[in-house]
Amino acid sequence: MSGGRDVVLGRIRRALADVPAAERPEDVAVPRDYRTTHTDDDPARALDLLAARLADYRARVHRCGEQEIPRRVAELLAERGSRAVVVPGGLPSAWLSRAEGVEVVTDDPGLTHARLDGVRSVVTGCALAIAETGTLVLDASPDQGSRRISLIPDHHVCVVRAPAQVVASVPLALPRLDPARPLTWISGPSATSDIELDRVEGVHGPRVLDVIIATTDG
Amino acid sequence: MSRTDLGMPAFPRAAERATRDQRLRGNLRHATHTIRAKRATAVAELDDWQRLRAAGAAVKNRTLRHLDHYLLQAEAAVTEAGGTVHWAADAAEANRIVAGLVKRTGEREVVKVKSMATQETGLNAALEAEGIRAYETDLAELIVQLGHDRPSHILVPAIHRNRGEIRDIFRREMAAWGRPAPEALGDDPAELAEAARLHLREKFLRAKVGVSGANFLVAETGTLVVLESEGNGRMCLTLPDTLISVVGIEKIVPTWRDLEVFLQLLPRSSTAERMNPYTTTWTGTTDGDGPRAFHLVLLDNGRTDALADTVGRQALRCIRCSACLNVCPVYERAGGHAYGSAYPGPIGAILTPQLRGVTDPLDASLPYASSLCGACYEVCPVAIDIPEVLVHLRERVVEGGRVTRHGARVTIKPAKGHAAERAAMRAARWTFDHPRALRAGERLASRTRRLHPSRLRVLPGPARAWSDSRDLPAVPPEPFRDWWARHRAAKGERE
Ligand code: SF4
Numbered sequence: 001m002s003g004g005r006d007v008v009l010g011r012i013r014r015a016l017a018d019v020p021a022a023e024r025p026e027d028v029a030v031p032r033d034y035r036t037t038h039t040d041d042d043p044a045r046a047l048d049l050l051a052a053r054l055a056d057y058r059a060r061v062h063r064c065g066e067q068e069i070p071r072r073v074a075e076l077l078a079e080r081g082s083r084a085v086v087v088p089g090g091l092p093s094a095w096l097s098r099a100e101g102v103e104v105v106t107d108d109p110g111l112t113h114a115r116l117d118g119v120r121s122v123v124t125g126c127a128l129a130i131a132e133t134g135t136l137v138l139d140a141s142p143d144q145g146s147r148r149i150s151l152i153p154d155h156h157v158c159v160v161r162a163p164a165q166v167v168a169s170v171p172l173a174l175p176r177l178d179p180a181r182p183l184t185w186i187s188g189p190s191a192t193s194d195i196e197l198d199r200v201e202g203v204h205g206p207r208v209l210d211v212i213i214a215t216t217d218g
Numbered sequence: 219m220s221r222t223d224l225g226m227p228a229f230p231r232a233a234e235r236a237t238r239d240q241r242l243r244g245n246l247r248h249a250t251h252t253i254r255a256k257r258a259t260a261v262a263e264l265d266d267w268q269r270l271r272a273a274g275a276a277v278k279n280r281t282l283r284h285l286d287h288y289l290l291q292a293e294a295a296v297t298e299a300g301g302t303v304h305w306a307a308d309a310a311e312a313n314r315i316v317a318g319l320v321k322r323t324g325e326r327e328v329v330k331v332k333s334m335a336t337q338e339t340g341l342n343a344a345l346e347a348e349g350i351r352a353y354e355t356d357l358a359e360l361i362v363q364l365g366h367d368r369p370s371h372i373l374v375p376a377i378h379r380n381r382g383e384i385r386d387i388f389r390r391e392m393a394a395w396g397r398p399a400p401e402a403l404g405d406d407p408a409e410l411a412e413a414a415r416l417h418l419r420e421k422f423l424r425a426k427v428g429v430s431g432a433n434f435l436v437a438e439t440g441t442l443v444v445l446e447s448e449g450n451g452r453m454c455l456t457l458p459d460t461l462i463s464v465v466g467i468e469k470i471v472p473t474w475r476d477l478e479v480f481l482q483l484l485p486r487s488s489t490a491e492r493m494n495p496y497t498t499t500w501t502g503t504t505d506g507d508g509p510r511a512f513h514l515v516l517l518d519n520g521r522t523d524a525l526a527d528t529v530g531r532q533a534l535r536c537i538r539c540s541a542c543l544n545v546c547p548v549y550e551r552a553g554g555h556a557y558g559s560a561y562p563g564p565i566g567a568i569l570t571p572q573l574r575g576v577t578d579p580l581d582a583s584l585p586y587a588s589s590l591c592g593a594c595y596e597v598c599p600v601a602i603d604i605p606e607v608l609v610h611l612r613e614r615v616v617e618g619g620r621v622t623r624h625g626a627r628v629t630i631k632p633a634k635g636h637a638a639e640r641a642a643m644r645a646a647r648w649t650f651d652h653p654r655a656l657r658a659g660e661r662l663a664s665r666t667r668r669l670h671p672s673r674l675r676v677l678p679g680p681a682r683a684w685s686d687s688r689d690l691p692a693v694p695p696e697p698f699r700d701w702w703a704r705h706r707a708a709k710g711e712r713e
Pocket of ligand 1: 538539540565597598601
């Protein structure tokens, strides 16, 4: 194995004979005069943009105040006829308090993939949401759980707390994310255009993505 | 190196076949024009696009000029985070490493995320020879695999198939690979996608080993990044116990921050979306979430040979968005298969001859599969001057000279009189003989350009003839004139 390593590194160094020995990586200038954001600073505008962009990629957007989360969650589960829902261990317990008659399965490494496959819905929070691109980012924090729970069930309800969790752009999102955590960026439900470029929503990931944008002190 | 397409005819013959296939051409035309228009809209949303493009090119230049430094940094970071790093000088070594890792798990099957690197190395066939079955899980790759076929486009590999053919393939082949297609499967795309979902779900749930590539590898953090649409990537990256990622050494970016450039450039250039449905990033392994073992296989396989060429090096900036395919008048008529490798279109025309050399007739003909209209350069999110590299490679074919092959400096002979030259000539003639391909190119080229390659006008020798297509068939200057004239007259040119 180290054979391959030495061979490749040796080839690279010979290939770069034209690069002056004194040149450091930082000496190769990278112009960063692109925009940090394409949206103005107004948080209300960012929220509207997020809602519009999410909807543009066929996520279903629901806006409400924070106190209304439990009712909205219950409605969305009922609408899909979900009898069971998986939740991350750190999800605020109030969020499921109105979901009557729904079995709540808590994320746990002991859950088999097959068991998860039998659960219709999942409810999670998120790490942040990016307005310009209509993107939710999950970072496996306690209110989001392991990556597979937002993947295997067919229906994902994701709660975004606004304005704290909303950023305008990709450049504003990255510094707030920890690369050491496994991240999942979600922009609309899973989709394919592989057959004659016809867009079909829902291949392997959740086919329905409900986003609740809950405004603090709503 | 491994050839995925042994026995491929040289570009012009394969292109000729594609040109005669009306349905294929219709599919391709529809696909490329649709994606092209959508891309333009997605790009127009960002008024700093040219700045992002310049930044993307610069980040990649920085990386390439100090590639050893960044690879070592990435290796340390991945190892620190619980991953294991392997280095493969060529395709055979990469395939051996992957097969060995799979065998050590005791498993006999793997699920795969669409990956150009493993197509390039012919991994599936290599695993098959070791008794390991590789299941492609991207819908288009599944169609290609079940159809015993080859991909024809980077983004939409099965674009040469229409819905009726796909239904037939699913009905005929799915049962041999796992869950059969439903009895009354129709040809509605939603129905076909549902059949794929059911067929693959059981594979995802039981898979113990996943194999992927990566779009980016962040050196400072050791983070890998995969962009996708369907969720099959997330399945393969998170459900198995063991994950093996085969990643070209040029996929590195120095910092986490650099992703702010590429996560804006890539989705808009590729699927023409503001953001693709799913992006997964991971750093080593995480307790209680995802694979317990992670292996990164860093792949050279000719990349260092391209790196040694100061003109050709820029091809390694490529982020595989496929925008250049969708605007290429030659690709539109020739189809992806004509390029004879995992990399079709303009990027294939400059990458394949650098990864594999230009001594083979197919590879020698690829730099001629272009009208040099420059549309590819226009849309390239990392500003690769594809026409410049094409002209450079044509000179290499015609004049020979010093190049790096398998890490060693060698002198290649001029193509004169060899099969390679005949193939190149046929490719050139094919391009010229399809005036619509040329005219389409000229129309695009005549639009206002930014960052336009200016060297074309002053290139000497054979290059000149290709950069001034309007004057054809006027006599090009020396030494190209003799070469051209001799071969216009040569017998066997119509084969
Ligand atoms: S060469 Fe440029 S346009 Fe073509 S696939 Fe690569 S990055 Fe995209």
